[in-house]
Amino acid sequence: MxxxxxxxxxxxxxxxxxxxxxxxxxxxxxxxxxxxxxxxxxxxxxxxxxxxxxxxxxxxxxxxxxxxxxxxxxxxxxxxxxxxxxxxxxxxxxxxxxxxxxxxxxxxxxxxxxxxxxxxxxxxxxxxxxxxxxxxxxxxxxxxxxxxxxxxxxxxxxxxxxxxxxxxxxANNWHQDGLYKSWTGQLLDELVTGTEQGQRNIYLTSVLGKLLRTGCDSDTAHILLVFANEHLTPPLPSREINTIFKSILKRDSRRGDKTIGR
Known part of the structure; x- marks a missing residue:
């Protein structure tokens, strides 16, 4: 044994x-x-x-x-x-x-x-x-x-x-100074809260989209995406995380191209 x-x-x-x-x-x-x-x-x-x-x-x-x-x-x-x-x-x-x-x-x-x-x-x-x-x-x-x-x-x-x-x-959604928690603060909470097993892909796709909307670097977004995945039970395999990341990054890049072309 x-x-x-x-x-x-x-x-x-x-x-x-x-x-x-x-x-x-x-x-x-x-x-x-x-x-x-x-x-x-x-x-x-x-x-x-x-x-x-x-x-x-x-x-x-x-x-x-x-x-x-x-x-x-x-x-x-x-x-x-x-x-x-x-x-x-x-x-x-x-x-x-x-x-x-x-x-x-x-x-x-x-x-x-x-x-x-x-x-x-x-x-x-x-x-x-x-x-x-x-x-x-x-x-x-x-x-x-x-x-x-x-x-x-x-x-x-x-x-x-x-x-x-x-x-x-x-305190829930309130800061110590009494101000209502910002959108970014709620996003940070969402990174830790996680979701049910059947919703993992949808949840991580949503989280990544929100992260990129903050204007952070793509490397930063990837690190935080991996962090969010590690808090899921069970986490998705790394290859699925990379697929989500590349897909959303490509989608957002196309949107940026359309905006520039207007």
């Missing part, structure tokens, strides 16, 4: 539900993604006890678990934000934490309050439905625990962060 199967069975024995992700990926293998998660040993053996090297996804919402996903990459460093919060007395101290293959962090907490996936600040997100978990591997590197041994009896999400999230929710 391989390491992935052992971990998946251990999680199931503790009452958690898991689901398979593609090898070297966060993309779900099953049609309904995390909604297909199971704690059935036979199903787990079928998914993981093979030579496919599937990664493990953990369903969060059925166990009232949330994850603070802290990115650490060339475009931004959420760990610096953590340090800033700590200096201000706002500490995040999980009972269980993992390091990601690219030096990011996953902090696991419990929450009796039903929360939604959201970007807390740039490079720090709240995950409430699903998460990739150790010993999954990306680019040859594994997710691995750095604190705690299991997900049982997690400490609750800190009150200060709950208050911050509640403030973001109550």
């Amino acid at each position: 391989n390491e992935l199967t052992q971990r998946a069975l251990l999680l199931a024995n503790q009452g958690f539900q898991v689901f398979p992700l593609e090898a070297n990926s966060k993309r779900p293998l099953t049609e309904h993604g995390y909604k297909d998660a199971s704690d059935n040993p036979a199903q787990i053996h079928e998914w993981f006890d093979n030579q496919q090297h599937h990664n493990i996804g953990l369903r969060l919402d059925t166990k009232q678990i949330v994850v603070i996903d802290i990115d650490h990459h060339q475009h931004g460093n959420g760990i610096d934000v953590l340090k800033q919060w700590q200096r201000q007395g706002m500490k995040l101290v999980p009972d269980y934490a993992e390091q990601t293959p690219h030096a990011g962090l996953h902090y696991f907490f419990s929450s009796q309050t039903v929360l939604a996936d959201t970007v807390i600040v740039p490079n720090i997100e709240l995950k409430t439905k699903q998460i990739i978990i150790a010993p999954s591997r990306i680019d040859g590197k594994a997710y691995h625990p750095i604190k705690g041994r299991d997900l049982v009896d997690l400490s609750p999400l800190p009150a200060w962060l709950m208050n911050k999230l509640a403030g973001q929710s109550s």
Whole structure:
């Protein structure tokens, strides 16, 4: 029995539900993604006890678990934000934490309050439905625990962060200064909110069209399109994203030519 199967069975024995992700990926293998998660040993053996090297996804919402996903990459460093919060007395101290293959962090907490996936600040997100978990591997590197041994009896999400999230929710479409959220602000929210599986192509086409209407560079639009796709369950394959991008870019280019010719 391989390491992935052992971990998946251990999680199931503790009452958690898991689901398979593609090898070297966060993309779900099953049609309904995390909604297909199971704690059935036979199903787990079928998914993981093979030579496919599937990664493990953990369903969060059925166990009232949330994850603070802290990115650490060339475009931004959420760990610096953590340090800033700590200096201000706002500490995040999980009972269980993992390091990601690219030096990011996953902090696991419990929450009796039903929360939604959201970007807390740039490079720090709240995950409430699903998460990739150790010993999954990306680019040859594994997710691995750095604190705690299991997900049982997690400490609750800190009150200060709950208050911050509640403030973001109550603000809804309003800025802190009381002004109604701009069209661009609503578009940024749309990038994170996502859509249902059957609407992914329509949603991403719409998002890309709106992005290009902001006047941003095509490279910027492509980066944000990929970002929006990564927040879908499951994401579309990269080749479909590239097809959407090229199609809309070509369409908008034709429109520009017509305008110039008038």
